[in-house]
Amino acid sequence: MKKRTIKKVAVIGSGIMGSGIACHFANIGVEVLLLDIIPNQLTEKEEANGLTLTDKQVRNRIVNTSLQDTLKSKPSPIYHQKFANRITTGNLEDDIHKVKDVDWIIEVVVERLDIKKQVFDNLEKHRTPGTLITSNTSGIPIKFMTEGRSEDFQQHFCGTHFFNPPRYLKLFEIIPGPKTKQEVLDFLNNYGEKFLGKTAVIAKDTPAFIGNRIGIFSIMSLFHTVKEMDLTIEEVDKLTGPVIGRQKSATFRTVDVVGLDTLVHVANGLYENVPNDEQHELFKLPDFIQTMMDNKWLGSKTGQGFYKKVKNTDGQSEIKSLDLNTLAYRDRKSANFATLELTKSIDDVVKRFPVLIKGKDKAGEFYRKNFAALFAYVSHRIPEISNDLYKIDDAMQAGFGWEHGPFQIWDAIGLQEGLKLIEEQGYKVADWVTEMQNNNVKHFYTIKEGNTYYYNISEKKYIKIPGQDAFIILDNIRETNTVFKNTGVAVQDIGDGILNLEFRSKMNSIGSDVLVGINKAIDIAEKNYQGLVVSNNGKNFSVGANIGMIFMLAAEQEYDELNIAVKYFQDTMMRMRYSSIPTIAAPHNMTLGGGCELSLHADKVVAHAETYIGLVEFGVGVIPGGGGSKEMTLRASDSFHAGDVEINKLRDNFLSIGMAKVSTSAYEAYDTGILQKGKDIVVVNKNRQLAIAKKHALLMAENGYTQPVKRSDIKVLGKQALGAFYVGTDQMFAGKYISEHDKKIANKLAYVMAGGDLSENTYVNEQYLLDLEREAFLSLTTERKTLERLQHMLKKGKPLRN
Template sequence: MSKRIIKKVAVIGSGIMGSGIACHFANIGIEVLLLDIVPKNLNDIEKAKGLTIADGTVRNRLVNDSLQKALKSKPSPIYHEKFANQITTGNLEDDIAKVNEVDWIIEVVVERLDIKKQVFENLEKHRKPGTLITSNTSGIPIKFMSDGRSDDFKKHFCGTHFFNPARYLKLFEIIPGPETSQEVLEFLNNYGEQFLGKTSVVAKDTPAFIGNRIGIFGIQSLFHQVKELGLTIEEVDKLTGPVIGRPKSATFRTVDVVGLDTLVHVANGIYENCPDDEAHELFKLPGFINTMMENKWLGSKTGQGFYKKVKDDNGKSEILSLDLDTLEYRSNKKAKFATLELTKPVEKVIDRFKILISGKDKAGAFYRKNFAAMFAYVSNRIPEISDELYKIDDAMKAGFGWEHGPFQIWDAIGVKKGIDIMKSEGLEPASWVNDMLASGNLSFYSVQNGATHYYDISSKSQTKKPDQDAFIILDNIRKSNEVFKNSGAVIEDLGDGIINCEFQSKMNTIGGDVLAGLNKAIDIAEKDFDGLIVGNQGANFSVGANIGMIFMMAVEQEYEELNGAIKYFQDTMMRMRYSAIPTISAPHGLSLGGACELSMHADKVVAAAETYIGLVEFGVGVIPGGAGSKEMALRASDSFRKGDVELNVLQEYFLTIGMAKVATSAYEAFDLGLLQKGKDVVVVNKDRQIATAKAHARIMADAGYTQPIKRKDVKVLGKQALGMFLVGTDSMEAANYISEHDQKIANKLAYVMAGGDLSEPTLVSEQYLLDLEREAFLSLCTERKTLERIQHMLKTGKPLRN
């Protein structure tokens, strides 16, 4: 069979979902044709211009308006604004014949079977044989949609359910139709993982498939429990948020964002189409939901839902909460539970579940009831919605942002303990769970030879989870492959001569122990290995330097110790740059301040596409002091070209620091000079990041890596640059764009990046700039307003402008 390559896709339907899918294909370099219907009527602007329906701008108005709305939305559906150029728009009357040029057609029209079938009938007139054709339906049975279509259509047709927003949520459900070929399923499964950066899950053609079937059950279960347990919506959101590894929006805020009408649509579909579901009545909407639907309290889209944002007489915003008893809005009530206090010292979410179900208060009762219901439900969905339990966990993690799936949580509590709490709630697990225990398998998952295994019901044994060979899962190898460990870092042998240094501090902050671990990793790699990766698989790469440590030293006026600590940071970054082995940084998520500096000093960066990276030190009243200010001056110098106005080039790098710019994707980081074109690379699937970094390290080592020589040729512009910067900051302060203290920080940065007040452009060493940087950093740490900024950040997590 010939190799299938996707060069161009057509997306049919440009609503929120369709435009989002189009943007994500553009993100990965695919040409996209986005089509929608022709408007039936002219709008007022078109009438005023004397246009007619025959006019091209009118005929494409719906699709163009939808795409522009998507591109302007926050968070953005696209990695970089230039990627939007890969999307061509059109309409289903004038441009439908163009689908014969594409490799994959994705239907994303309204959720009505009659309309979908009509669209497919029209598409088949123009689709060339062999073209993939899929539906993004969230619940309509796939088997009904292909009725009446050709054999070739049916063979290449299935469901491909993206979750909204398509860029950020990783779940990609693939739902085969009755005649979908195995080749198509295998291709889509691999394409979703490798190119779209998704977690691909092949689901059965059952109502709501896997993710929404379980997710909507969980939400409906909470809707019924909230009154039964006398909980407020704030309390439920507190109990179902980050403490159990769920998004900050938890339950009710998430429903507001998604839209209550969307949830009700799916819940009604399950209620109507799953009459034999043992929890059938749970999908019946409680009275308060029906009232909210009647009142059009649908959430963010209508301005109010479970929460409502209002302004008081002074113009100050306040978030009100809905009282589910009175259905009136009231001021927020802070939620607090003794059980949750017990989990505060426990950093790993997976270790909290045993504590939570043992709680003696209302929270403990909530968790026992909630987990009992979920465990019973997911066990009974096998084999109905999936034959393999891991698919349910994968779907919940990728589609709903859960850190751990229900079977993983059950394992953490203990399978037998989970059954006990089920029985206490009058529930029973599916019979296969008891069979599993009887066969000697006491958990749903195990790790064997560095690979995740799951309990396979048909063979009654632990079976290797498929498609792991492209991944390196640090949790699976950490204990068996540990080379070194301290309180801040652990070093693992990845095999093939490459080691990894993984931060283990809170939020992966970079303090003394982390730096010691990094230095130890370089020592070990230089002695016994061929390359070093600095990477982890936490929620974020690192939020930067440990500012709490800096604050304590500065408050105690321990300036000599602080100078030593900053020099240690700088020296460690320079070791990353000038070691005898290739070093690779693998940032993802938040990669701020010191974490950005670390990445800038690696030989290569293998960044996840979803990397939010920047030098944000201005927010705490200092300049980048871990070699970041030096590095930006060096990169500006390396960017100078014959004929450039060098001051303008330097100014761009200065502003990246001075405005604390943070790239909202790895691709934007190239524009800011934080990543370098031709050297650094981007990986769309974060799960493949460590494996990809390892491959690059191996290539660099095999190519004959040569230890770099420290630079002494950095061109700095001296007084001419310093004068320009000082005039600029003075003007900005005079116009009240920046505060007096902002000006002071900016002037310190200007002095470093200009290379001091040298009388003319001069070539200097990196060490010269590092010394200027450290001196400026230390002087700012003596400022009261800087200490206020650091303290405010430590207390609130937000910057203070004083």
């Protein structure tokens, strides 16, 4: 089999989905040709400018406008705006011939079979034999698309269903056609996982494939349950959000964001195309959904859906909710359930499910109905939509953001308990589950030697889920491989002489227990191991220092104790930097404040592409006090070259902290100086991150890692920098861009990063800067306005401007 590489792709269709897919290929360094139709008439502006339909800018107007609109959207579809230069635009008349030079053609046009067939007719005239060609259809059967196509076309054709937005949703469904070569499927499966950073799932060519078949069933089931149980939309969103490991937007807010019409389109397609589905009638739209469709209440795109933003009498924006009985908008109501209160102390979502189904209130009844319907439904979809149950769980986690898939939830509740729920709610389970129970098999999954095995229905035994050899799964090794733990961390032996340090505190905040854990992990690693990785499975790597502790000590004026705590934080970061073994930080998602400082002090950062990292301490009224201010000063000094205007380099780092800049991807963190080119790396697949971080720790150790020598060559600019920064903060305050307290914090930071009011440029050591940093930090905690900011963050979870 010849080696296949992807250097250039063509994306046909530049709508939201097509442009999003183009951006994600650009994200990973692939050259993209994005094509769309030409306009059939001029705009008023084009006419006024004397343009004609033959002008290139007119002919490419649709594709260029679509791409630019997508690039402006938030959250951004692209890791860095300069990556958009990898995308070339064109139209399907002038530029279609260019597809002969690409390695993969992806069709993303409107969901109509006749139009797709026309596009394929045109593409086949120009496509080079052997080139991959796929459709991003969300439901049209693949077998219909290949009718009349050449043998080579059919052998290299299949469905590749990205979920929207392609950068953020990880599901990548691969749907073979009748003649798709196995090597094509194998290649796409590997490429999707390794290069695109996706959870690749090979699905059967059944209506809506895997993700949407189960996801739309789940939502439609909820729509019917809402009316049956007379629940409000606030109650359903409370019950189906973070408490069960789903997104904050839960059910109805998510539908508003996605668009009710999108959901209805798939539901209608299922109603028409799965007549033998035992839950066929569930895909029929309830009356209230039909009314919303008729009224064009489609969600965010039409300004109202299940929620509606309005201006009140004071001119302030507020959110109204739809009353599903009257279909009128009303004030939002709070939703509270006794059953949910019972789960507040259970941090691990999977341990909540047994508690939720035992609830004696409406919430307990809801979960019993909901899970019984879901469990029964997924049992009947095997082998219809997939032969393997783990693929259904993968699809729901990666495509719909569920923390746990249906079979994982069922395992958490217990096989027997799940069967009891199904029977009590009047559903029937598939025969294979009953057979599994009769054979005394009690779980859908089991863990052996750090790997996950699933129950294979046809072979009637557990089989290892493929692809795990490239991953290290902390959940699978935590019990057997933990060498140290306290309330804040767990330290695991991940093999080959490398340890992993996992934060386990609330929101992975860094308090005294975590700092003790970091020091202990370094002690153990220096004594018996070759290296240390800091990585975890939390939603966020770390939200920073435990500001509750800082607020308490500051409010009680325990400044000596606070000084000791800050010094301990600084000393711990310096141990990360100057240990005798290599240290690797593997951040992902929110990596703020202290989490960022830890990354700054590791020997190397192996960041997930979706890392939002920055020093945000200004928001709570202080400067970075765990070595962050020192480190950004040191990095500025290291960047000074002969002939540079040195103060400009320092100013860049000063502004990164002063403006509390947070990167919107790991690639942007190179711009802010948090990540360093040539040293730190970015990984697109989160599942591979820990294994790659381990490889780098091992490589550094085996190449003869030498404990670094402490720095005493940091050039600080003294009064020269201090004067310039003070003038800048005065101007910002005078222009009302910052408050008086902002100015005070900025001036404290300026003093630290200038190295104090030294009369001339001077070389200093790190401890000198750390002492200045700690002194400035402590002085700010004596300020009333800093206490107000700390308290506001603790209460509201967002910064206060005072």
